[in-house]
Amino acid sequence: MAKVEERVKELLAKHPNLTQEEALKIVTDKNARKKNKRAEKTEKRSANKPKD
Numbered sequence: 001m002a003k004v005e006e007r008v009k010e011l012l013a014k015h016p017n018l019t020q021e022e023a024l025k026i027v028t029d030k031n032a033r034k035k036n037k038r039a040e041k042t043e044k045r046s047a048n049k050p051k052d
Contacts, residue, residue, distance in 0.1 A: 004028070 004027055011023045018026075 004031070 007027045008023045011026060012018060
């Protein structure tokens with residue numbers, strides 16, 4: 001969780017008009033999108049892999 005808190009602090013430093021909750025939501029949403037994208041890539045690779 002420390003990495004998320006660090007990124008929230010960085011985001012707040014760049015955009016001081018954001019609240020702590022808004023910045024946290026932005027970071028967690030981005031992490032979720034990245035996780036979904038990685039899962040899709042893995043699924044595509046396993047689908048293209050020839051079965052033995």
